Amino acid sequence: MTLEVNCPTCQNKVVWNESAEYRPFCSKRCQLIDLGEWSFENHKISSPMKVDAEISADMIEDIEAMLAANEQDFFKE
Ligand SMILES: [Zn+2]
Known part of the structure; x- marks a missing residue:
């Protein structure tokens, strides 16, 4: 099978x-394309921070959790 x-x-x-x-x-090639999309997602996450000057501790915690989750995905192989 x-x-x-x-x-x-x-x-x-x-x-x-x-x-x-x-x-x-x-x-x-397909693996690299997928990783490229992954970094593009990261750019979308980080760009609104420049607009909003007020970053609370809660937001930083959220962002760190998000990055940690992404890293786990990234190193899964
Ligand atoms: Zn393919």
């Missing part, structure tokens, strides 16, 4: 086995 998943970036079928180095992505 073969387990197949769809590449999150291009939706190609990826056979899930030891040799599928970039699973669940079909290729390094």
Whole structure:
């Protein structure tokens, strides 16, 4: 039996086995595209801070929690 998943970036079928180095992505290219989108999300999170000068301790806690969650995603492989 073969387990197949769809590449999150291009939706190609990826056979899930030891040799599928970039699973669940079909290729390094698709993996990098996904990481690029991840950093783009980070930019969107950080930009409103420049507009709002009032940063409360609660906000900093929220942001730190958000960054920690992102890092965990990032290092999951
Ligand atoms: Zn792909």
